[in-house]
Amino acid sequence: MPTLMLSLYCKAKALFASRDRGATAAEYAMIVAAVAAAVALAVFAFGDRITALFDGACNSMTEGGGDC
Template sequence: MSIQRINNLSNRIAANIQTRKLPLKSKQKGASGLEYAVLVAAIVVVLGTAVFAFGDQITTLFEGIDLTGG
């Protein structure tokens, strides 16, 4: 899946969540399991996109760290 398709999908999910309207007298007390699943999926998409886009730079950053203390 390309970065453009991932970004498009995440934008569509965000727009859907923002335009979703609940009834005025909602008896909903908290987030449902589905809402948590959507949140986790969005976080995974964002992290996956970041790692895909900046993976080489992250690798170079950690390779330059000297853990021996010398």
């Protein structure tokens, strides 16, 4: 009798463990989507400033005799 109970317990535990992995993958996908949305928002909000910053740095290099 204890062997049967142990067997059922192990099978149930394995079933729930495999379901947990799928939930973890879904949670990681949601985190990746949130980070991608934050990056896209930052690019739209600060894109012109970042472009101006890099253009200024490039111009400083070319004025000093360098090449971008």
